[in-house]
Amino acid sequence: MSGSVSTGDLREWMRAFRNAVHEHKDELTRLDSEIGDADHGSNMARGLDAVIAKLDPVPATPAELVKTVGMTLVSSVGGASGPLYGTLFLRMGPVLGTRGEVDADTLGAALRAGVDGVIARGKTEPGDKTMIDALSPALDAWDAAAADGPASAARAAAEAAARGRDATEPLVARKGRASYLGERSAGHLDPGATSATLLLEALRDTLAAGE
Amino acid sequence: MKKFVNDPADVLAGALRGIRAAHPDLRVDAENRVILRAEPTREGKVALVSGGGSGHEPLHGGFVGRGMLDAAAAGEVFTSPTPDQVLAATQAVDAGAGVLHIVKNYTGDVLNFEMAAELAEAEGVRVESVVVADDVAVTDSTWTAGRRGTGTTVILEKVVGALAEEGADLATVADFARRVSSAGRSMGVALTSCTVPAAGRPTFELPDDEMEVGVGIHGEPGRSRVKLASAREIAELMVDPIVRDFGEPVGPAIVLLSGLGGTPLIEQYLLYGEIAPLLAAAGVDAQRVLIGDYITSLDMAGASLTVVKADDEMLRLWDAPVVTPGLRWGA
Numbered sequence: 001m002s003g004s005v006s007t008g009d010l011r012e013w014m015r016a017f018r019n020a021v022h023e024h025k026d027e028l029t030r031l032d033s034e035i036g037d038a039d040h041g042s043n044m045a046r047g048l049d050a051v052i053a054k055l056d057p058v059p060a061t062p063a064e065l066v067k068t069v070g071m072t073l074v075s076s077v078g079g080a081s082g083p084l085y086g087t088l089f090l091r092m093g094p095v096l097g098t099r100g101e102v103d104a105d106t107l108g109a110a111l112r113a114g115v116d117g118v119i120a121r122g123k124t125e126p127g128d129k130t131m132i133d134a135l136s137p138a139l140d141a142w143d144a145a146a147a148d149g150p151a152s153a154a155r156a157a158a159e160a161a162a163r164g165r166d167a168t169e170p171l172v173a174r175k176g177r178a179s180y181l182g183e184r185s186a187g188h189l190d191p192g193a194t195s196a197t198l199l200l201e202a203l204r205d206t207l208a209a210g211e
Numbered sequence: 212m213k214k215f216v217n218d219p220a221d222v223l224a225g226a227l228r229g230i231r232a233a234h235p236d237l238r239v240d241a242e243n244r245v246i247l248r249a250e251p252t253r254e255g256k257v258a259l260v261s262g263g264g265s266g267h268e269p270l271h272g273g274f275v276g277r278g279m280l281d282a283a284a285a286g287e288v289f290t291s292p293t294p295d296q297v298l299a300a301t302q303a304v305d306a307g308a309g310v311l312h313i314v315k316n317y318t319g320d321v322l323n324f325e326m327a328a329e330l331a332e333a334e335g336v337r338v339e340s341v342v343v344a345d346d347v348a349v350t351d352s353t354w355t356a357g358r359r360g361t362g363t364t365v366i367l368e369k370v371v372g373a374l375a376e377e378g379a380d381l382a383t384v385a386d387f388a389r390r391v392s393s394a395g396r397s398m399g400v401a402l403t404s405c406t407v408p409a410a411g412r413p414t415f416e417l418p419d420d421e422m423e424v425g426v427g428i429h430g431e432p433g434r435s436r437v438k439l440a441s442a443r444e445i446a447e448l449m450v451d452p453i454v455r456d457f458g459e460p461v462g463p464a465i466v467l468l469s470g471l472g473g474t475p476l477i478e479q480y481l482l483y484g485e486i487a488p489l490l491a492a493a494g495v496d497a498q499r500v501l502i503g504d505y506i507t508s509l510d511m512a513g514a515s516l517t518v519v520k521a522d523d524e525m526l527r528l529w530d531a532p533v534v535t536p537g538l539r540w541g542a
Binding site for chain 1: 286290292294317322323356410414415
């Protein structure tokens with residue numbers, strides 16, 4: 001496969017993420033009703049529908065695309081997920097620069113900037129039982145596999161995200177609404193880590209299709 | 212699910228149409244889902260903007276009007292409004308004296324209002340924020356997102372709204388708001404779950420013979436789930452944690468007993484009949500008492516008790532005229 005990711009690839013990624021969230025909407029909402037407020041699936045689905053509508057025609061560069069995605073998520077998801085997912089994409093833009101296509105290292109660095117933004121906005125750290133528990137290990141795995149190209153990096157990242165998601169199950173939440181449950185939040189997967197895993201699995205599937 | 216809905220995804224827009232039809236002294240910005248006073252903000256008056264997820268009516272839109280809020284941004288049911296909504300509300304009501312954001316302490320609300328305040332300041336609007344975190348059911352707040360914002364918000368919006376109406380400047384209004392916020396404590400009990408229209412089924416399961424003590428206003432499970440008790444015993448479960456949390460004699464106070472949406476007023480009064488002597492015995496002098504559905508959780512059966520330790524200024528501002536759909540007196 002080519003070693004680079006185009007704006008069109010990124011739009012396909014967003015479409016795949018939208019489809020995955022719709023497919024898992026009830027599951028996300030069920031997870032959120034166990035330790036949150038039962039709206040994660042419907043909010044993400046609504047926000048991603050808005051995103052897809054905004055990506056036609058496809059923006060000129062990857063940086064413009066992630067900016068559009070971020071602004072749309074901020075203004076249409078609501079809850080904590082809107083600012084957090086929005087920040088993830090908005091912070092990727094400056095790293096992507098003005099290039100029309102990006103390689104695995106650049107995309108990885110952009111994702112890293114995005115996740116750092118989420119950590120700062122949410123004042124969270126690994127182990128708090130949040131989306132960061134899927135995203136942080138995913139980025140480490142991405143970096144380790146980036147030399148083999150973006151498809152391999154995305155495959156490694158998606159696997160690590162899923163492991164990180166599964167590892168949230170025994171954790172006691174320290175951030176977000178689930179934290180109010182204290183010990184009772186243990187024994188449930190974190191909905192944010194679950195949707196973040198869908199995000200990376202969508203990237204894996206999109207880049208694998210281009211291989 | 213039996214509810215008055217056309218399309219479960221369209222509940223908020225439908226409710227805003229009803230508010231517009233019912234209240235000519237309010238203006239509804241349907242695009243941004245913001246409820247405003249029909250009259251523009253008086254020049255030099257600090258404007259109060261609140262908002263949050265819908266489903267807690269009359270909070271917040273029902274408290275827009277003279278003597279209380281200038282605008283409220285309405286999120287989807289139980290979902291914080293977005294930064295662009297709050298920004299639209301903030302810009303619409305700023306009359307040069309600045310805007311106070313009144314935020315309930317939920318992660319989503321705090322993040323969205325923070326982003327909105329940054330955007331507004333970039334547009335040249337001075338913004339101060341007060342975060343209400345009064346729910347004593349959250350015990351280990353150091354290790355969580357902190358205490359949730361509940362009933363103190365209603366009392367704060369009333370008294371701070373009255374102060375802003377008198378022409379106090381932004382710093383004074385914000386300081387007073389923080390003082391009120393830190394003087395309030397709340398505790399809620401749920402007898403049933405609630406049903407988010409878009410979800411279509413109850414948020415949590417609660418057997419007929421059990422209740423959730425310390426429930427949040429979004430159906431978040433509380434401190435403990437126990438066997439259903441008598442009103443007298445429930446009153447103790449609500450009063451004790453509040454009094455203990457104050458840790459000092461309370462003295463004069465403003466007290467709110469709010470139904471959570473599915474509890475009739477007769478039960479609320481019955482419950483208050485049990486609460487009142489407990490408060491008095493604990494040294495809470497309930498100088499003003501408000502009872503009814505003021506901060507709700509859709510169709511949840513239950514109630515929340517709020518005690519705000521009040522000085523003379525708070526009591527005077529509580530008595531000042533207010534003209535909103537949810538609170539109306541003295542005008």
